[in-house]
Amino acid sequence: xxxxxxxxxxxxxxxxxxxxxxxxxxxxxxxxxxxxxxxxxxxxxxxxxxxxxxxxxxxxxxxxxxxxxxxxxxxxxxxxxxxxxxxxxxxxxxxxxxxxxxxxxxxxxxxxxxxxxxxxxxxxxxxxxxxxxxxxxxxxxxxxxxxxxxxxxxxxxxxxxxxxxxxxxxxxxxxxxxxxxxxxxxxxxxxxxxxxxxxxxxxxxxxx
Amino acid sequence: xxxxxxxxxxxxxxxxxxxxxxxxxxxxxxxxxxxxxxxxxxxxxxxxxxxxxxxxxxxxxxxx
Numbered sequence: 001x002x003x004x005x006x007x008x009x010x011x012x013x014x015x016x017x018x019x020x021x022x023x024x025x026x027x028x029x030x031x032x033x034x035x036x037x038x039x040x041x042x043x044x045x046x047x048x049x050x051x052x053x054x055x056x057x058x059x060x061x062x063x064x065x066x067x068x069x070x071x072x073x074x075x076x077x078x079x080x081x082x083x084x085x086x087x088x089x090x091x092x093x094x095x096x097x098x099x100x101x102x103x104x105x106x107x108x109x110x111x112x113x114x115x116x117x118x119x120x121x122x123x124x125x126x127x128x129x130x131x132x133x134x135x136x137x138x139x140x141x142x143x144x145x146x147x148x149x150x151x152x153x154x155x156x157x158x159x160x161x162x163x164x165x166x167x168x169x170x171x172x173x174x175x176x177x178x179x180x181x182x183x184x185x186x187x188x189x190x191x192x193x194x195x196x197x198x199x200x201x202x203x204x205x206x207x208x
Numbered sequence: 209x210x211x212x213x214x215x216x217x218x219x220x221x222x223x224x225x226x227x228x229x230x231x232x233x234x235x236x237x238x239x240x241x242x243x244x245x246x247x248x249x250x251x252x253x254x255x256x257x258x259x260x261x262x263x264x265x266x267x268x269x270x271x272x
Contacts, residue, residue, distance in 0.1 A: 016228035017219060024227070053226015200225045208218035 014146055014153070022146035024197050025138050031190050032084075032094060033135035035077035036068070044068035054200055060193040067189045075186075082183045092177045092184075096132040099170030099177075108132060112166055116140065119158065120151045134174060137167050160205045171198055 014022065030040070045068045050058040084094040093099065097108050109131045116122055121140065123131060144154040144162060154162075175198070178184055178191040222228060 015219070017222035020227035021222070050226045053224070057226055200222070200227070204218050204221050204225075207221055 018145055018153075021201070022142050025142035025145060028190070028194050028197065029135045029139035029142060031187075032133075032138065035073065035080035036071070038073045041068045041071055041073060041076065054196060057193070057196040057200060060189065060196045064189040064193050067186050071186050079183065079186055083178065083181060083187055091181050092174070094134050094174070095130055096134060096137060096166060096170045096174070097130075099173040100132075108166075112137075115162060115165065119144070119154065119162070121149055132166075134167075134171070141167065156205075156208050160208070163201065163205065167198075168202065 030036070036044070044065050047061075047065045049065075050061045052058075083091050100108055112131050113122075119140075121143065123136065129136065141159065141163060143149050143151070144159045147153040171194075175191045175195050179188050179195075181187075184191070
């Protein structure tokens with residue numbers, strides 16, 4: 001009797017620190033995609049502190065959670081609109097091309113689309129946001145770390161390459177602009193969390 | 209030896225930063241929940257929008 005063997009792909013669970021990275025990317029992607037809804041604000045409001053970890057990350061996390069308890073979704077949406085959308089001109093550009101420096105926005109977008117295609121990814125059909133929106137870039141990192149969108153996790157060199165090419169060049173300037181904008185209140189806390197997390201990411205890529 | 213110690217030190221660094229500890233569970237919950245409410249930003253590559261030579265030419269014309 002002939003045995004039939006076929007390949008079965010069983011996804012391996014992510015190590016906890018990689019799951020944590022993916023979830024921070026997911027959270028930041030969502031917060032930069034739109035203002036937090038009541039459910040997310042409620043979850044953040046009752047979240048446990050990050051004890052014993054990076055002090056800046058822990059402080060920023062606690063501060064965001066406290067702010068979430070005092071924030072309502074309408075005010076959060078209004079602040080998001082005022083900062084990143086606005087009527088006429090946004091107070092802070094949420095596009096990497098604006099903050100990325102050399103090369104300009106358009107060649108950067110071309111390279112982004114090509115790099116995504118090489119990773120087996122693309123933007124959904126009908127998407128109206130420009131490709132270099134930070135929500136999309138952060139969500140791409142979530143997919144590269146944890147898998148999703150029809151593909152498995154990417155290796156660390158691929159994650160690092162995407163981060164260093166498309167996120168690192170401008171995210172510091174972007175987050176500083178968010179933190180310094182007079183209209184920024186809740187999003188000042190979001191920016192602080194993102195700054196602490198990005199600093200950890202940069203340092204960890206240098207170790208790996 | 210160097211190749212083996214590097215991933216281990218990166219892992220230790222991330223765990224020490226609080227990304228893998230029990231305290232990060234809140235971030236995990238918030239992150240996963242946040243995703244369910246967000247529109248997908250990337251998807252599996254399909255035969256949709258691609259950067260054609262025409263598009264590249266257009267982008268070049270927008271450079272100042």
